Amino acid sequence: MQSQALSRVVPRMRHLLARDGLAAVDDLLQRRPLLAFDFDGTLAPIVAQPDKARVPPGIARRLAALAERLPVAIVSGRARADLGPRLGFTPHFLVGNHGAEDIADGPALAAAPDEPTPHAHQLDALRRQLAGAAGRLAAAQVAVEDKGASIALHYRMARDRTVAAALIAGLLEPADPALRVFGGKMVVNVMAADAPDKAASVRDLVARAGCDSALFAGDDVNDEPVFASAPADWLTVRIGRDEPQSLARWFLDGTAEVPVLLEHMLALQARRKSLK
Ligand SMILES: [Mg+2]
Known part of the structure; x- marks a missing residue:
């Protein structure tokens, strides 16, 4: 029992750019x-x-090159319409709202802004409640971002983040079983409990793309649900070391290491092509 308890707190992630990590990329x-x-x-x-977030050109360029050979997907908490212009390349799949907003057919960037978003109406009661609390939310410097299929309550800009987080928690009590509430970096997200999460979304994309595995x-x-439910042969990568108990198998030290990984993958692809 004791060893099981210990195993839960021992960091398990390894650096993907170490030798065994790069070997795992090669295997994948x-x-x-x-x-x-x-x-x-x-x-x-x-x-x-x-609103200033963008994919750096060094990442966009390499992902565009990889996308010529392999299916590439973006699975984000942002709305699809918000994501497209920030990428600098065209992925094969673009999933928004934490997995809830996905267009199964058609080009990835073809979503019309006025297209009805699935699962959006399930948040209507919360929308009314938040509208009623607009004054208190503004005073606590909580920004409400309505993304259709999910609502994000941001408190990054709050003068007192503890007060802002307590206000948000109070508004979401008592818990509504029809809603899923989960935290993020200075944000609380709310979506319909029966909407797909990222784990369901990535599993679905792997099948739709006809793939055998995934990074x-x-x-x-x-x-984390993607990491937690990933089959053993998937490469799961946590960006940053801020969560040592992450269930990802590998980590990278921030977005700055992403181009290094992508460059390695391009080199492997090129070597494989030259051997054919
Ligand atoms: Mg993120």
Whole structure:
């Protein structure tokens, strides 16, 4: 029993750019993997103003090159319409709202802004409640971002984050079983309990892309279900070391190491092509 308890607190992630990590990347590319990435904090560095977040050109260029050979997916908490212009390349799949907003057919960036978003109406009661508390939310400097299929309550800009977080927690009590509430980096997210999460979304994308395996990289609370449910042969990568108990098998030290990983994958692809 004691060893089981200990095993839960011992950091288990290893550095993906170490020798055994790069060997695991090589193994993955022997199969046909889906390459799936979260956006904020994974491809795009976290910035004080979320509207300024962009995929750096060095990452976009390499992902565009990889996307010529392998299916590439972005699975983000942002709305699809918000994501597209921030990428700098065109992925095969673009899933928004933590997994709830996905267009199964058609080009990835073809979502019309006025298209009805599935699961959006399930948040209507919360919308009314938040509208009623607008004054208190503004005073606590909580920004309400309505993304259709999910609502984000941001408190990054709050003068007193403890007060802001307590106000949010109070508004969401008592817990509504029809809603799923989960935290993130200075944010509380709410979505319909029966909407797909990122784990369901990535599993679905792997099947739709006809892939045998996957790489998934993410940096936050809502990426953990993907790590937790990933088959043993998937490469799961936590960006950053801020959560030593993450269930990802590997880590990278921030978005700055993502281009290094992508460059390694491109080199492996090129070597394989030259051997054919
Ligand atoms: Mg993120």
